[in-house]
Amino acid sequence: MDKNITPAHPQxxxxxxVLEGPDIARVLTRIAHEIVERAKGADDVVxxxxxxxxxxxxxxxxxxxxxxxxxxxxxGSLDITMYRDDLRMHPxxxxxxxxxxxxxIDGRLVVLVDDVLFSGRTIRAAxxxxxxxxxxxxxxxxxLVDRGHRELPIRADYVGKNLPTSLRETVKVQLAxxxxxxxxxxxxxxxxx
Amino acid sequence: xxxxxxxxxxxxxxxxxxVLIDGGTIAEVGEDLSAEGAQVVExxxxxxxxGLVDLHTHLREPGREDSETVLxxxxxxxxxxxxxxxxxxxxxxxxxxxxxxxxxxxxxxxxGYCDVQPIGAVTVGLEGKKLAELGAMHESAAGVTVxxxxxxxxxxxxxxxxxxxxVKAFGGVVAQHAQEPRLTEGAQMNEGVVSAxxxxxxxxxxxxxxIIARDVLLADHVGSRVHICHLSTAGSVEIVRWAKSRxxxxxxxxxxxxxxxxxxxxxxxxxxxxxxxPLRTERDVLALREALADxxxxxxxxxxxxHPHEDKDCEWAAAAMGMVGLETALSVVQETMVDTGLLDxxxxxxxxxxxxxxxxxxxxxxxxxxxGEPANLTLVDTEYRGQVDPAGFASRSRNTPxxxxxxxxxxxxxxxxxxxxxxxxxxx
Amino acid sequence: xxxxxxxxxxxxxxxxxxxxxTAEEMARVADRPIxxxxxxxxxxxxxxxxxxxxxxxxxxxxxxxxxxxxxxNFSAKGSSxxxxxxxxxxxxxxxxxxxxxxxxxxxxxxxxxxLANSGWIDAAxxxxxxxxxxxxxxxxxxxxxxxxxLIGRDAxxxxxxSGKRITVVGDVLHSRVARSNVDLLHTLGAExxxxxxxxxxxxxxxxxxxxxxxDLDSTLPKSDAVMMLRVQRERMNAAFFPTExxxxxxxxxxxxxxxxxxxxxxxxHPGPMVxxxxxxxxxxxxxxxxxxxxxxxxxxxxxxxxxxxxGGNEPAVTHSRTEEK
Numbered sequence: 001m002d003k004n005i006t007p008a009h010p011q012x013x014x015x016x017x018v019l020e021g022p023d024i025a026r027v028l029t030r031i032a033h034e035i036v037e038r039a040k041g042a043d044d045v046v047x048x049x050x051x052x053x054x055x056x057x058x059x060x061x062x063x064x065x066x067x068x069x070x071x072x073x074x075x076g077s078l079d080i081t082m083y084r085d086d087l088r089m090h091p092x093x094x095x096x097x098x099x100x101x102x103x104x105i106d107g108r109l110v111v112l113v114d115d116v117l118f119s120g121r122t123i124r125a126a127x128x129x130x131x132x133x134x135x136x137x138x139x140x141x142x143x144l145v146d147r148g149h150r151e152l153p154i155r156a157d158y159v160g161k162n163l164p165t166s167l168r169e170t171v172k173v174q175l176a177x178x179x180x181x182x183x184x185x186x187x188x189x190x191x192x193x
Numbered sequence: 194x195x196x197x198x199x200x201x202x203x204x205x206x207x208x209x210x211x212v213l214i215d216g217g218t219i220a221e222v223g224e225d226l227s228a229e230g231a232q233v234v235e236x237x238x239x240x241x242x243x244g245l246v247d248l249h250t251h252l253r254e255p256g257r258e259d260s261e262t263v264l265x266x267x268x269x270x271x272x273x274x275x276x277x278x279x280x281x282x283x284x285x286x287x288x289x290x291x292x293x294x295x296x297x298x299x300x301x302x303x304x305g306y307c308d309v310q311p312i313g314a315v316t317v318g319l320e321g322k323k324l325a326e327l328g329a330m331h332e333s334a335a336g337v338t339v340x341x342x343x344x345x346x347x348x349x350x351x352x353x354x355x356x357x358x359x360v361k362a363f364g365g366v367v368a369q370h371a372q373e374p375r376l377t378e379g380a381q382m383n384e385g386v387v388s389a390x391x392x393x394x395x396x397x398x399x400x401x402x403x404i405i406a407r408d409v410l411l412a413d414h415v416g417s418r419v420h421i422c423h424l425s426t427a428g429s430v431e432i433v434r435w436a437k438s439r440x441x442x443x444x445x446x447x448x449x450x451x452x453x454x455x456x457x458x459x460x461x462x463x464x465x466x467x468x469x470x471p472l473r474t475e476r477d478v479l480a481l482r483e484a485l486a487d488x489x490x491x492x493x494x495x496x497x498x499x500h501p502h503e504d505k506d507c508e509w510a511a512a513a514m515g516m517v518g519l520e521t522a523l524s525v526v527q528e529t530m531v532d533t534g535l536l537d538x539x540x541x542x543x544x545x546x547x548x549x550x551x552x553x554x555x556x557x558x559x560x561x562x563x564x565g566e567p568a569n570l571t572l573v574d575t576e577y578r579g580q581v582d583p584a585g586f587a588s589r590s591r592n593t594p595x596x597x598x599x600x601x602x603x604x605x606x607x608x609x610x611x612x613x614x615x616x617x618x619x620x621x
Numbered sequence: 622x623x624x625x626x627x628x629x630x631x632x633x634x635x636x637x638x639x640x641x642x643t644a645e646e647m648a649r650v651a652d653r654p655i656x657x658x659x660x661x662x663x664x665x666x667x668x669x670x671x672x673x674x675x676x677x678x679x680x681x682x683x684x685x686x687x688x689x690x691x692x693x694n695f696s697a698k699g700s701s702x703x704x705x706x707x708x709x710x711x712x713x714x715x716x717x718x719x720x721x722x723x724x725x726x727x728x729x730x731x732x733x734x735x736l737a738n739s740g741w742i743d744a745a746x747x748x749x750x751x752x753x754x755x756x757x758x759x760x761x762x763x764x765x766x767x768x769x770x771l772i773g774r775d776a777x778x779x780x781x782x783s784g785k786r787i788t789v790v791g792d793v794l795h796s797r798v799a800r801s802n803v804d805l806l807h808t809l810g811a812e813x814x815x816x817x818x819x820x821x822x823x824x825x826x827x828x829x830x831x832x833x834x835x836d837l838d839s840t841l842p843k844s845d846a847v848m849m850l851r852v853q854r855e856r857m858n859a860a861f862f863p864t865e866x867x868x869x870x871x872x873x874x875x876x877x878x879x880x881x882x883x884x885x886x887x888x889x890h891p892g893p894m895v896x897x898x899x900x901x902x903x904x905x906x907x908x909x910x911x912x913x914x915x916x917x918x919x920x921x922x923x924x925x926x927x928x929x930x931x932g933g934n935e936p937a938v939t940h941s942r943t944e945e946k
Binding site for chain 3: 079082083087088089090091092093094095096097098128131132133134
């Protein structure tokens, strides 16, 4: 999700879960199978998660791909902070880690992984960042939730759940690695904002 | 303007009295004096002091008329309650000949805001090598009695000794700018905690104290009197105190800014705080106040040092040293000495009028406020408090360290031999 | 809100760690085929150098270019400055050209502070060394080097230098590097000891948050890092010490002295080194000497500082202890 648009945390009271732990596991398994299918075995796939939660999703996907293909899948992270188009609208953010697997991305199929697809601006920045790192054979996008409201001509190749939302709503993904539990919450934007 | 009645003035801070001026002289001091034929000034509890005398003023003319002239400087003096100022010799050309000192003296006479008594240079061109014609300057129309290379120290011990001896012939006094030059090469501020942190070249207290120590011993040896300009350190106070206890003929001055400001202000790197000698520490400030109160330091002198804006609107190292002071001196003294209980108004009159006039032999100034004396007077609204606004200065320069600072006291009237130079805070 | 970087003393512990962490990420850009980020695209930075310092200027320039800023180099030599134009006029001229930040090196202590606080210009000011006052990015790159070597690249993230014993040796009196390092290392929790002949220690040093020793040999075994400061030969003429030989013998770092350091300790030098004076070639060229690494780290640190001051709509580095009252 675009961290700049979504406010901090929806009120626990008015946020309702739209995906629970088992649902998340199930959709990740499905996405893993789709990747293997479309990439014809996934032998040149590199998974790059977009910090913070995209990285955990990428690691989970990598584990599932390994189960399916019996082969290790390179997984890394791609911080897009320095490529954002809204840098001048906020104080500078702390940088997250960019970790490109040892063999690089040249000639590989890079699957970008993020938690929520919203305006598409994060993915635009990710594509720019990739450009400075190498030249993949192709780039695909996997997201846990697509909540619509695109502002750029970008679409996901793999979607866990299409979630029609209003702009007055917030979507919050929580993952065990960061938040202690797996869930996707849909809530109302606090009135103050 | 022949008669002026100042009604209800606290003369030297005492009980309210009336003071009648007739012509250039104080005619009568008493209660309920008749106002007949006199213009009345309602003092309304303000404090009446003898006109202030500044033994240390830089009027900049000739040579640096962009920063001050005799006219603007004496107008500033009148605004600050002064009726006599001693003009330092570091002009261009240097006041080291009878010609230059007479020129400055005449300009003061012509403008009429304040008596200007030129100070003659001790050495030719302030270079510290060859005695200037001290006798000729004394014999000139200007009648110079105070000699100083201020801005530079007479650091050569032999030259200093000779000068001290030589001026005895006509009762002159040498005013020393005490600064050991080798110890202050590249000096930018007081050497201490703050200079260590700011990385600015240090001006150690010992550079002042060592010269004062030498000079009081020299004065003792040759039986002369010596005056110490802008004494700035606690150690200097100790030396002068010791010298006086030994009966050595030494007098000393302190500037208003050294009574109030410390080197902590240099942390702003704002050159408005750059001055020579530099602002010292709080310990020094307290020692100076105490010394002024107990008489170890004889007088307050402004070291009024005007500089054009561009000489201060720059980086610290490139900036000129000095602060204007004539128009804020009395307020700073009230703040630091009177409102703190260290001096009463009689004490202020002593330190800012009686004694400086005596040291500089300024005839007709620094006299008691009593019948028959010259009507050199200044009236101070001591209840006033307000922020210093340099835009209102009569001085041509604005390099005051007090901009925006709230200070007490305001001079409302100044009379020079019965002629009002300042009325209700406005120059005439 | 502090928009400038004037003094290492202005940085809080969290600010400093944030800069070091950011620099760690910036350092990784250097390992990429394209060593460039678009972050400061469209921002103009002027490197305003009133003093010659090729290495600092080049380091800033590399950092600025890696962040895609437009760079103007202004050297005071041969310019209108040498013809008497003031710092104020020079700065205002540059700002009229639309400069977003001024990286300034100046021989006068306080010139960057003055530039930042006098109301002459609106641009952010970064101090690249002023007189004998401060050189904050040098202190940051030194701390970065120490954290990497003494704690580790990844292990160091989020960490300060608590408990590390740092010895700074040489001409402390004339050194902006020493002042900046004492401030920053103290903020980061390190224990700093200055070692110098008494003539090269400023009066007033007792108020600094560090220890002072005149004896190098007894300090070395208790040091995790020893930083050798350059000692200019001309100091000898001003009687700060009798001869070069005597200085080297008492305060120079040679192989024998290096052997007194603990196994893990590193030798640092901000450069340029005066070999044979404060450091022997044997030490300078040893694996324990980080001088070359410090140069590389300098680019990462300056990228981090530029990003954090200029990357957003307001600076990410906040607190200031020396703001105008």
